[in-house]
Amino acid sequence: MVETSSSIFFFGDGKADGNSSMRDLLGGKGAGLAEMSNAGIPVPPGITITTDTCAEFFKNNNNLPDNLKLEMQSALIRIGKIVGTEFGSATNPLLLSVRSGARVSMPGMMDTVLNLGLNDETVQGLADISKDPRFAYDSYRRFVAMFGDVVLGVRRKTDEDEDPFEHLLNEKKKKYRVELDTELDVSALKELVSEYKALIFDSLGVTFPDDPWLQLWAAISAVFLSWHSDRAKIYRKLNNFSDSWGTAVNVQSMVFGNLGDNCATGVCFTRDPSNGLKGLVGEYLINAQGEDVVAGVRTPQKILKKHRTDSEDSSLEESMPKSLEELLAVSDKLEHHFGDMQDIEFTIQQNKLWILQTRNAKRTGLAMVKIAVDLVEENFISKEEALKRIDPEQINELLHPIFKSYKNVVPIAQGLAASPGAAVGKVVFTAADASIAAKNGKNVILVRDETSPEDIEGMTTAVGILTARGGTTSHAAVVARGMGKPCITGCKELKIDYKKKIFTINTGSDALVIMEGDVISIDGTTGLVLLGALETEDAVFPDEYEKLLSWANAVRTINVRSNADTPEDARRAREFGAEGIGLCRTEHMFFGESRILAFREMICAETKDDRLMALNKILPIQRDDFIGIFRAMNGLPVTIRLLDPPLHEFLPNSDNEIKELAETIGKDVNFVISKVDSLREINPMLGHRGVRLAVTSPEIYEIQVRAIIEAACQLKKENISVLPEIMIPLIGLEEEIQMLSETVHNIAKIVMNENNVKIDYLVGTMIELPRACIIADKIAHYVDFFSFGTNDLTQTTFGLSRDDSSRFLPDYINKGIFNTDPFVEIDQPGVGALVEIGIKNGRSVKKDLKIGICGEHGGNPPSIKFCYDAGMNYVSCSPFRVPIALFAAAQASL
């Protein structure tokens, strides 16, 4: 009998008949096992039954070819010898796993059968060797159930039914009045095995096969037949895979770490996943099964001596020095083989090391950066490969504090992860209270139904923000991300009572009441809200970060700018690597104490003169705002968006503020109230905002442009390089941009003449309405740049309010209608198509039109890839997402 026959391919013991190039014949899993074995990795030995054999099986009316059976018999002898066991032996049985493996991965096509080979005789052998009859009979009853279900097809009748094997197990636990499976003793398990077998007979009229060979043929046949199961057929159809490929079958020896004190089991990493330091770390247990290591019943021991403390049990290094040596050698090989840090499961059976599984290891952001750089410097991988391996989102962990551990803490609620990071503070319910508490040196979490622009100051002083409503692009989310502050939005379980200054979670007997001043912890990375103060860990950049960033910047071809409304934000963004400001919103500037009153005066003015008088009070303040930002961005472009939100957002709501405003403008309170009423809108998103404000009250934009150009002139005189890009929002009509670009140029000319200074400024527009995309060629005539405002474009293209969508988006995600939130990742078939139309139309008129994006998508890696592919010049995102965007942009270029 030759092992390289047409039916089966052997692997194990540092050799293999096949190799990784034989995927079509051996399937993906079989080829991988052969490859590992060839590389000298001690995988438990086994054989792969080829896909050709599968075809023969079907041709042969679903009968296994005779030669296969013969070949299997001699293969199992060889395997048994390697492991030191014998298939069907009553004293030292070889047990097998049987798994399918097609040339492509087809998840869920067939379950695995483990411990094949057990029967009333062999189970006794297992009990003897392991000296653990309970383990042996538990393995046996599990095998019978698995075989009955997967191979024979004893299933529940309707979706509502309990699994029939599960049902018997539960009855048994009831009978013995125990809670856990592990509390059942050997005799109970023996009863179960009998009952399982009876169930199989009653259901199918067939006897459970005690003969291990019959078990094996049945299992192999069942794997072949699963190729034509309904779910496999549907899966292939969806993925355009051919029905003719067939599947291979992998039959592999089981190995056990619980057969005595010369046995062990463990998990290890080739580097430290928490900080990326080179060298093995891991844990193991002597005489144990794999699940014991993670179950926490016994305390796992360290693998290396240097990792353990004096009070801990001995390390693998001490207890099984030879096995450790083998493990170190194998780990090294695996890292080389896969070119990345590995997460390895191993078992030692009677002093022999077996590798059960290895995979690229999950790691912290810190470790990700360090390992990527180390692997390049160790000549494992190229710089490009290192950059491709970075998960840009994980860079977040370098920027924000995290909670050290969630151990023993149950979250009280979960909302949307709106801005990453961990925060601990006392609950307050108003922006004003937040400011007062902060002045008294208290850390506070601001809890609101939702926030509005007038809460900005309170948000600045809070350490974290939690809202009951709103999505991940709601006001709170956007502002918090801009500030790099942890924020959770859309936490629907929260019911806030502002009057009582409490919030409640749940109702009835489960109700939990949190009062003002109570301490909570919020995790903006996961959306979890926790009671009490969790310990946080500060964020640090590893030393390797700058090197990795420099590699990224070397391959990156799309610019990364930042959204920033203040000099502080601008400075921070620049430190993070931003190459300009892509969006400076001017509306936040109007909410400061010194100006909101003047701005409200402007809104209430009834004549142009009164409006101008009020605006003139704002002019010098606004000019100083721009001076600060321009100074911080010396030499880099700054895109300033003229006023965008509807005026009602600026009007007062509280009685006091209304009274103050009425006194300031010399009108009675009713006048102000009726003004507030008259400006209210049914759909403010689609209302009187953006350029529409400038059409009805041209003075607002005129004063803003004056402030921008005056600031630029003043700084130019100080030899600071200023590159203002003036951006007009919400353009939908050619006539709007025609009128407004003219206004901007006129004012700029006047101011430059007054100062006798020439400023190189640009005029551009937001493209944030479907109509603007459609007529972008008309708009392009009047502007130097486009900036796609994909937040609003997503809202209008979908007809979807981001403030209201939290009510039904969860259902959309659950039912698979949306795979991702379109406010997080740009919707390429819809919104993306309109963006592409806009770019094509715009560039058809101006070949070199500068084009960027300044919505929230500008910091989302898949969206950045889209922007790159669409031919944009830059993306702009909030300061704390600049590092993420830099790496995502580099990846887009690769």
Added chain:
Amino acid sequence: MVETSSSIFFFGDGKADGNSSMRDLLGGKGAGLAEMSNAGIPVPPGITITTDTCAEFFKNNNNLPDNLKLEMQSALIRIGKIVGTEFGSATNPLLLSVRSGARVSMPGMMDTVLNLGLNDETVQGLADISKDPRFAYDSYRRFVAMFGDVVLGVRRKTDEDEDPFEHLLNEKKKKYRVELDTELDVSALKELVSEYKALIFDSLGVTFPDDPWLQLWAAISAVFLSWHSDRAKIYRKLNNFSDSWGTAVNVQSMVFGNLGDNCATGVCFTRDPSNGLKGLVGEYLINAQGEDVVAGVRTPQKILKKHRTDSEDSSLEESMPKSLEELLAVSDKLEHHFGDMQDIEFTIQQNKLWILQTRNAKRTGLAMVKIAVDLVEENFISKEEALKRIDPEQINELLHPIFKSYKNVVPIAQGLAASPGAAVGKVVFTAADASIAAKNGKNVILVRDETSPEDIEGMTTAVGILTARGGTTSHAAVVARGMGKPCITGCKELKIDYKKKIFTINTGSDALVIMEGDVISIDGTTGLVLLGALETEDAVFPDEYEKLLSWANAVRTINVRSNADTPEDARRAREFGAEGIGLCRTEHMFFGESRILAFREMICAETKDDRLMALNKILPIQRDDFIGIFRAMNGLPVTIRLLDPPLHEFLPNSDNEIKELAETIGKDVNFVISKVDSLREINPMLGHRGVRLAVTSPEIYEIQVRAIIEAACQLKKENISVLPEIMIPLIGLEEEIQMLSETVHNIAKIVMNENNVKIDYLVGTMIELPRACIIADKIAHYVDFFSFGTNDLTQTTFGLSRDDSSRFLPDYINKGIFNTDPFVEIDQPGVGALVEIGIKNGRSVKKDLKIGICGEHGGNPPSIKFCYDAGMNYVSCSPFRVPIALFAAAQASL
């Protein structure tokens, strides 16, 4: 001297040197005058100076060619002879008008100069002949001012200044303490002439030319020079007209109807403009100027004897029988020449008839229809030409009552003309009050800030609706048009105080307070609100209507359906000629007394079972709704839109209703209040509505589909032909329509099986989001038809809320940014482009996809043309616009 020289072309006295083919040389006006004259129409004689002469003038450094002057001299002698006057004569002066006239009309390029030839001598002659020195000197001072302004260029210095001539006139009136120009006597007018001349000298340093010839050369030169004025250049640039064309100049004799009792002046129509009856109608005045006829100082007399009563002065037929005969002959000629009813201004100077102006006459809708049919039957025009001449909007007048006259009534306010027709009634402020008043037999006008779906019943009982807010596609407007009820929306001057049950217009001393029960009249055709009861006139269809409609239907190739929510609407639409229902909204059905409570129960239900229980109460009622509509539309398709509006629109607002609901569902009032609160949305237009309701609560659509198919089954058993088209609103994603079309088919199958009846139903979708247009190919796979909902598509494409836009749209229209309201006429470059993308994409997958429109644009003639051009199968509009749409659709095919 030959008149057909290269410089000037004569016309008048039934002859002309030129003809209508010589537009390039004579300009449009000159060619037209030649044509009229050739046709034997007695136009006052004159000459046209050619565009070649204009070119020569410019070549000659802006000097008139010498031969022109010679030719003019002999031409004026000829003209004077025809009219019986002499240019420059002190006793019988020929006076001239001088006008520009390029080959294309260029409105506003240059004003007209009238009465050229007057000076201190000739004015005396005019005074003598007319025996009216005041008229003569008034003509003289007007001429001097006009000449000073138009020819010499004495203008105000800034836009704020008063016109300098006007200023002197006002000073004069102050001096003589009179109010009106007409109160100034001869000596005052003489003073003005001197002062005007002094003004000219002071301003320009030149003397006003007393010599008529100098006046003439200056006027001709000024016309030529006006070709190069800034506004003319801009106008040409905008219209792509060539600068090289130049302008012609028309110099024409003035004629006077006030030179004695053998003179007269008048206006007449060749048919009766109020009802279209054939035969001259008109009025005249003996010894009068044109403006006297319209000024109302003297009472004009009838032209025909049969039109006057015994108490009226004699007719032209009696006083000047020869002139009448001439006038009848000329009228006939003019009607033949232009092929349409004419509106003619004429003057009789010393028994000689002159036609001053003729144009196609404005007419009522009634007359429009009758005349169009009559002209075909008189063999004037073809049927196609008759159809082209119809203004579909004017068909409105046949459908709605109008006010007999506005004489002596000043409107108190004006809003948007939202639904045509005239209504008179007592003011009420709530829908409930409207219902009560209507039950007591009172006609009421419902006055609201805006209406909402729960006001439907009150709106049904009111005779007219007036709202302070909202545009022409607001709820009030759409519902009123559907009911054919007069409605004015967006009447911003209205300040309603619901508590006091009053509304006020204006403030301070102008304030006008209207109380509940006061009678007002509203004109939905003009948007005017009037105090008191105006007399109305009922609408009637003329006998010719059916004939004209049959011609229209013969050429029409696009179907016209109607939007209708009730059997009554459906019947009316069918009577008007609708070929199906294009939009049956199911939400209005939920507001009836019998069902709103059950629907509110459904909304408040916390489990699927409770929801189903509530919906099952609605099922039989809803089924009956559909039975009524299907029965009315026997044999014609009915498109039913499943529930669209957000659920909060259905929840109660008043304390009583909240209490009633709480009792019904056995919860406390706070539960209902918090439910109402929790469903409130920031941007309901972009919120939880349309198909999104079905994603979160599938039961709603399931019950609606069941009701539709059950209704269809029942009627099919009665042998009624039912063609239901089930339409799913607000589709934006392929996955939505995939899921919902499956649901519809599943339910339909179940119900058809239950009834053992097969129904030919279709499943379709609204295309009303930009994203739906973009992915229309994906959507088309799952549907039988598209219906473009261009109301919502306009809102999302522009990012423009129709409920809020009334605040800034007026500025947009005033500043020329919008030429038309995009909610009234489809925006072709933006929304239209998306519609075309949607049609192209949809038909790329399904060649025969049925496509229609069901927004308000479906009843707007230019939009109907667009729909036809875009390849739609049908348009759908409110019942009362069906006749309009039928004609507009016919015109589209022509």
